[in-house]
Amino acid sequence: MSRYDSEHLRVSGLSVYLESGRGDKLTLPMRKYIQNLLKVNMEEPYGAEWPSEEKIKRQEMVAPEVRYIFINQYLNGFTTECSMNQDAGVEHNHAPCNEDCLVGFVHYRFVLEEELPVVYVYELQMEPSAQGKGLGKFMMQLIEQIACKNQMGAVMLTVQKANTQAMAFYTKLRCVISSSSPSRVDPQIGLEKSYEILCKTFDSEAKSKLEDGDKEL
Numbered sequence: 001m002s003r004y005d006s007e008h009l010r011v012s013g014l015s016v017y018l019e020s021g022r023g024d025k026l027t028l029p030m031r032k033y034i035q036n037l038l039k040v041n042m043e044e045p046y047g048a049e050w051p052s053e054e055k056i057k058r059q060e061m062v063a064p065e066v067r068y069i070f071i072n073q074y075l076n077g078f079t080t081e082c083s084m085n086q087d088a089g090v091e092h093n094h095a096p097c098n099e100d101c102l103v104g105f106v107h108y109r110f111v112l113e114e115e116l117p118v119v120y121v122y123e124l125q126m127e128p129s130a131q132g133k134g135l136g137k138f139m140m141q142l143i144e145q146i147a148c149k150n151q152m153g154a155v156m157l158t159v160q161k162a163n164t165q166a167m168a169f170y171t172k173l174r175c176v177i178s179s180s181s182p183s184r185v186d187p188q189i190g191l192e193k194s195y196e197i198l199c200k201t202f203d204s205e206a207k208s209k210l211e212d213g214d215k216e217l
Helices: 030-061 136-148 166-173 187-192 204-211
Strands: 010-012 014-022 067-073 082-084 090-091 102-115 116-126 154-160 195-201
Touching: 014 102, 014 136, 030 116, 030 154, 030 195, 067 136, 090 154, 102 136, 136 154, 136 166, 154 166, 154 204, 195 204
Parallel strands: 116 154
Antiparallel strands: 010 014, 014 067, 067 102, 082 090, 102 116, 154 195
């Protein structure tokens, strides 16, 4: 992994630094950390679908095309709910930690949607103790910058309908339900699906194809 910047950032009073990574370069402790945080945050929204979805996510997370941004907090002796242990993997507790700790990650990929290059955010996960502090918004703004810098037409993501907090969060960031989402492709099919596909477009072509649903300009 490599750091984005040698200096730390301050987001809503938290001192953090970012590291980049790839799916095929993850260490075993990091894989365990990701799996554990996914379960903590996503088991409830997925409900009965979680056991099968968890298997899919474990395969997705190590693909070579996966890009990660890991958020680490400079603790300076403050308590946290997460700690990385290189021997035992990952443990969650409420004990003081004197080392820097992971507080979340973003899993994204560069893909094609409707023949347009986009950044697809597969996961934006924060430790429960780090939620509601502006880190999620900061990371999505960073993803938007990455998308624009690489001339991507949009940022896209999938959200479980049951995850009402996530839906509200992305709506505030001006994401809209994409024309490729099941509920817009066919309302009847949409009722049967547990998710929506959201997008935030950056140019007229992407808006036409991903928001308005036009296949040809």
